[in-house]
Amino acid sequence: MNSEADRVADLAGRPLSALTRRDVALALLTAPSEDALGSLPGIRRGLLAAGNPLSAVFWTSAEAILHKINDDVATVGDVRTWLEATGTEPNGIIGLHVWDEMSERSQLAAEMHTRLVSHLEERLAAGETDPDLLAAADPAACQAYIELQERGMTSALPDGRVPMDVLLDEKDEEFLAEWDAADADALAATRGLLDRVGDRPLPTEDLRRASARLRQDMARPGWPGALLIECGGLRPDELPADDTELWLRLAAGVASPQGTDDWGAPDAGDGDSDEAESELAAICAIDHFDWLAAITALAEGGPGTAASAADLAGYVRDYDPEDPEDPDGGEPGEPDEPDESDDDEPDGFYLSDDDEDEDLTMESLFLPVTSLWQVLGAIDDDERLTALGWWGLPEAMLRVWAPSGGARD
Numbered sequence: 001m002n003s004e005a006d007r008v009a010d011l012a013g014r015p016l017s018a019l020t021r022r023d024v025a026l027a028l029l030t031a032p033s034e035d036a037l038g039s040l041p042g043i044r045r046g047l048l049a050a051g052n053p054l055s056a057v058f059w060t061s062a063e064a065i066l067h068k069i070n071d072d073v074a075t076v077g078d079v080r081t082w083l084e085a086t087g088t089e090p091n092g093i094i095g096l097h098v099w100d101e102m103s104e105r106s107q108l109a110a111e112m113h114t115r116l117v118s119h120l121e122e123r124l125a126a127g128e129t130d131p132d133l134l135a136a137a138d139p140a141a142c143q144a145y146i147e148l149q150e151r152g153m154t155s156a157l158p159d160g161r162v163p164m165d166v167l168l169d170e171k172d173e174e175f176l177a178e179w180d181a182a183d184a185d186a187l188a189a190t191r192g193l194l195d196r197v198g199d200r201p202l203p204t205e206d207l208r209r210a211s212a213r214l215r216q217d218m219a220r221p222g223w224p225g226a227l228l229i230e231c232g233g234l235r236p237d238e239l240p241a242d243d244t245e246l247w248l249r250l251a252a253g254v255a256s257p258q259g260t261d262d263w264g265a266p267d268a269g270d271g272d273s274d275e276a277e278s279e280l281a282a283i284c285a286i287d288h289f290d291w292l293a294a295i296t297a298l299a300e301g302g303p304g305t306a307a308s309a310a311d312l313a314g315y316v317r318d319y320d321p322e323d324p325e326d327p328d329g330g331e332p333g334e335p336d337e338p339d340e341s342d343d344d345e346p347d348g349f350y351l352s353d354d355d356e357d358e359d360l361t362m363e364s365l366f367l368p369v370t371s372l373w374q375v376l377g378a379i380d381d382d383e384r385l386t387a388l389g390w391w392g393l394p395e396a397m398l399r400v401w402a403p404s405g406g407a408r409d
Contacts, residue, residue, distance in 0.1 A: 004039040005046020016050035020121060021058050021086035021131055028062060029079070033070035037063065057132040061085065087131035087145070088120040094149050097167050108170055112153075112163045119152040180403075186288045187401035189321065190295065194394055197299050202244075206388040210377035211243035214250065217375065224375045227276050231283075231372070233258025247376065247388075251396035254372045255291060257283055279368035286365050291397060293319030294366070298385050299394050308383040309370045313362035 009016050011030065012023035024043060028036040040063060047053055065082045068074035083089045090113060092099055100109060123129055128148065133141035153164040194200075217225035218236050229236065232253035240246045257280050297315040298305050373379045378389030385393075 004042030005050075007039075008043055008046075016046055017052050019047060019052060020088050020124070021054055022083070022088040022117070024054070024058075025062065025083050025086050025089070028066065029083075033066050037066045037070065040066070055132055057135050058086075061135045081137075082135075084145075085131060085134040085137075087124045087129040087134055088117055090116050090120070090149055091146060094146075094153055095164060097153070097164060097171070106170060109167060112167055115157070115163065116149065116152055120148070123148055182288045183401045183403070186292055187398065189292055190394060190397055190401065193296055193299055194398075197394075200299075200391045200394070201387075202391050203387040206377060206386065207243055207247060207392075210388060211246050214246065214376070215239060223275075224372065227279065227368075228253070228372065228375065230276060230280065231257040247392060248396050248399060251376055251378065251392055252399040254283065254369060254376070255286075255397060256400045282365045282368050286369070288401075289319070289321070290316045290362065290365075291400075292321065295394055295397050298390070301385065303385055303387045303390050305385040306383065307370065307373070307379045307385045307389070309363045309366035311383070312366040312370070313360075316362050 005016055008019060008024055008027040011027045012019055014023065024047075027043075028039075031039065040059065044053075044059055061082060065074060065079060068078060080092055084091055090099060099105070099113060102110075105113065120129070124131070129145060130141055134145060153167075154162060156162050214225075214228065218229055218234070218239065219225065225236075228234075228250050232250045234249065234253075240249060293316040294312045296319065297312075298307060370379060370383060373389065373393075374381070374383070376389075376392075377386060378393055380386050
């Protein structure tokens with residue numbers, strides 16, 4: 001009777017003679033590292049007696065990783081690499097698919113992971129994988145192991161399903177559901193914000209002048225018209241006749257670019273295309289929280305509120321969705337009154353290096369936004385909110401987050 005080896009067999013649900021390196025590795029990782037180290041000799045003796053000795057390379061690698069874990073110097077990557085080197089543990093990332101942790105996998109992902117493990121076990125038994133070379137990080141062996149998994153993930157199962165396809169489809173569905181939920185939350189928050197702010201009159205003449213300029217801009221090649229067209233998903237010969245519809249469509253597109261794929265047109269140079277793609281990528285990196293922070297500060301502050309990219313980044317940093325009112329009673333966009341004791345108190349507020357880096361990153365994301373807002377007439381040359389922006393930017397965000405893309409009820 002060998003209790004250490006029998007425990008591994010019980011966990012794996014296989015006899016000792018059929019245990020794989022992965023079975024042993026997973027069992028070792030379920031125990032405290034000190035206990036796992038102490039059990040290694042017994043497990044090794046049990047497998048040897050069962051005619052399944054594995055290899056000296058495996059036992060040496062197991063002892064090494066357990067010592068690193070016990071000494072608190074092993075990283076998650078170290079453990080993951082060791083586990084994958086067993087030759088039957090799938091890589092954490094295969095193509096475009098990333099495996100969730102076991103406890104977080106869906107039923108479909110758990111099924112496909114199990115199928116892939118079985119596939120790798122078959123290939124190992126057929127001699128197509130050499131775990132000792134994987135443990136030694138042999139480049140050719142590691143690349144062959146990745147390709148083996150990719151072939152398994154992209155080959156049709158007997159029922160016609162392709163594992164990679166069905167897993168990516170499931171992830172897409174999960175992402176869309178999460179995005180719809182975030183849209184719904186942001187929409188509710190914005191409606192609550194506008195109820196608090198009250199009436200924001202539409203400046204009809206400002207809208208008329210801005211729309212006339214926008215129509216001229218979009219009739220010409222290059223910036224800013226081409227980028228506005230790309231954001232709004234419009235075409236120059238199909239612009240809405242109504243000024244309000246045109247302006248809101250373009251303003252919503254700045255926050256949620258629709259795309260028309262017109263950047264490959266003859267009048268768009270490669271430089272313009274690259275710059276536009278960079279600007280669109282920056283805009284798309286701004287998430288619901290960031291937009292809510294910015295639009296809350298602007299709507300509550302009203303015309304004249306500071307609206308540069310740096311200001312918007314500051315609003316994001318300071319935004320508390322649980323407490324939208326300024327606890328100090330200051331106006332949004334304006335600094336709080338300094339505390340005279342700040343200079344004397346060592347723990348007074350200051351920005352850490354990380355805070356400053358985050359602000360600079362967020363500022364860079366908002367730069368193309370503020371450039372387009374100036375073109376729209378939503379902010380002026382001094383980068384302050386206009387009456388048109390006060391009315392229109394919140395309305396545009398309602399369109400972005402409403403299920404039908406419509407405005408407020």
